[in-house]
Amino acid sequence: MRRLARAATGALFASAIALGTAGIAVAQDTGTVYVVHGIPDTPVDVYVDGERALDDFAPGTSQGPLDLPSGPHQVAVFPADAADGSGQPLLSAQAEVPAGGNVTLAAHLTAEGQPSLTPLVNEVGEVPAGQARVVVRHLAAAPAVDVLAGGEPVVRNLTNPNQEALEVPAGTVSAAVAAAGTTDPVIGPADLTLEEGTTTFVHAVGSLQQDNLELVTFTVGGGDSAPHGVPAGAPSGAPSEGVPAAGWAALSAAGVALVGLSLARLRPAGRR
Amino acid sequence: MLATSPVWAGLPDARPATPPPAPVVAAAPVAEPSAPVAPAVSTGEPVRVRAASVGLDAAVVPVGVTNDGLMAVPENVAEVGWYRFGPLPGAASGSAVLASHVDDRVQGEGAFADLSRMGPGDEISVDGPGGPIVHRVREVRTYPKDAVPLADLFRETGPPRLVLVTCDGPFDTDARSYRDNLVVYAEPA
Numbered sequence: 001m002r003r004l005a006r007a008a009t010g011a012l013f014a015s016a017i018a019l020g021t022a023g024i025a026v027a028q029d030t031g032t033v034y035v036v037h038g039i040p041d042t043p044v045d046v047y048v049d050g051e052r053a054l055d056d057f058a059p060g061t062s063q064g065p066l067d068l069p070s071g072p073h074q075v076a077v078f079p080a081d082a083a084d085g086s087g088q089p090l091l092s093a094q095a096e097v098p099a100g101g102n103v104t105l106a107a108h109l110t111a112e113g114q115p116s117l118t119p120l121v122n123e124v125g126e127v128p129a130g131q132a133r134v135v136v137r138h139l140a141a142a143p144a145v146d147v148l149a150g151g152e153p154v155v156r157n158l159t160n161p162n163q164e165a166l167e168v169p170a171g172t173v174s175a176a177v178a179a180a181g182t183t184d185p186v187i188g189p190a191d192l193t194l195e196e197g198t199t200t201f202v203h204a205v206g207s208l209q210q211d212n213l214e215l216v217t218f219t220v221g222g223g224d225s226a227p228h229g230v231p232a233g234a235p236s237g238a239p240s241e242g243v244p245a246a247g248w249a250a251l252s253a254a255g256v257a258l259v260g261l262s263l264a265r266l267r268p269a270g271r272r
Numbered sequence: 273m274l275a276t277s278p279v280w281a282g283l284p285d286a287r288p289a290t291p292p293p294a295p296v297v298a299a300a301p302v303a304e305p306s307a308p309v310a311p312a313v314s315t316g317e318p319v320r321v322r323a324a325s326v327g328l329d330a331a332v333v334p335v336g337v338t339n340d341g342l343m344a345v346p347e348n349v350a351e352v353g354w355y356r357f358g359p360l361p362g363a364a365s366g367s368a369v370l371a372s373h374v375d376d377r378v379q380g381e382g383a384f385a386d387l388s389r390m391g392p393g394d395e396i397s398v399d400g401p402g403g404p405i406v407h408r409v410r411e412v413r414t415y416p417k418d419a420v421p422l423a424d425l426f427r428e429t430g431p432p433r434l435v436l437v438t439c440d441g442p443f444d445t446d447a448r449s450y451r452d453n454l455v456v457y458a459e460p461a
Binding site for chain 2 (some may be wrong): 103128129130170196224225226227228229230231232233239
């Protein structure tokens, strides 16, 4: 797994709004929201502004994309058998949905095993042609971890509730999670198929102590970009004898001088 | 953005006494890409491209990108590369891109050597597992390499289109490259 870009995000809480609007220039009055449920054994209903938005939301799954009006929303998480959105929720938070932004709201355990709601900004912008982005997130009751690809660490010392983004060649990678500094998986290995132009969000959730760690994964498309060029001439570095250059060979001495000038101007291009 | 104020009520201790199942790895995406490649009319990858008007009849192989982010055109000048990260020829939408070298000192004339002689109305047929997909040329254009509309050539949405790309113009011996790209735009017949 070749690492082309590396974006560690530490202070998620503080930086969420700014990052959420940074990558998207188009002003919109809605934002895109994904919801991840990473608290084991606890099906929930999710209420947004007092209305039930998700019913019987199963642990270890995600929902989305949901389009929500931009601005603040009151999010409350109740046990799935709750009659309505009144009373004392399991978790609640004020969620700011940035206009045109893309965010994840994750219900998960802290490193110490306490339930928590964490907002995370989804980086879903363009990736280079042929590449895919993977965002790995530590949302589990567990100490620092390394993320392994093909058995080799590609993200080191990731702690709850942080994330790290990688851009990698599109394809299938064998991914695993191990305690920081080790290569013995506590999750996986599992094959992740990373399609070109997509971003795959991988959430490690659950509890190491309870032996119920797992990955919750979703993929967002639309990050395609074109190659930088099409080098479609003369792979050996020289053209065929007398092919389009023939016209040039027939030029007068004055013409040849002009050719020299033209070639000098072309030089900075530097590659075919 | 979220002033998280968890108000949990005894949740962490509500754990079953029985051992939980082994960790389950849920690698399957639950949300499909929001802009997927449209389903193809053809059922698979192109294997051959033919254009009688310029004597083109060449094998097609899937290609990706080079390490420096250029389309990976086949080294064999007799072969044509199909950009496998883009739409298939015959797809319901988007631009399917085929590229091949114009020529080479060692290998001689390339599959796309005579592409510049194509004109509007010429027929281009791309063979895949589902049979030939016939296109008609709409336009042939030459661009300096620094002015090629790459984002448009490789667009993944919009009306279905076949694009053939090769090199053209004078050869820059210093850059070891032709100055221009020749682009043939064709539409499903």
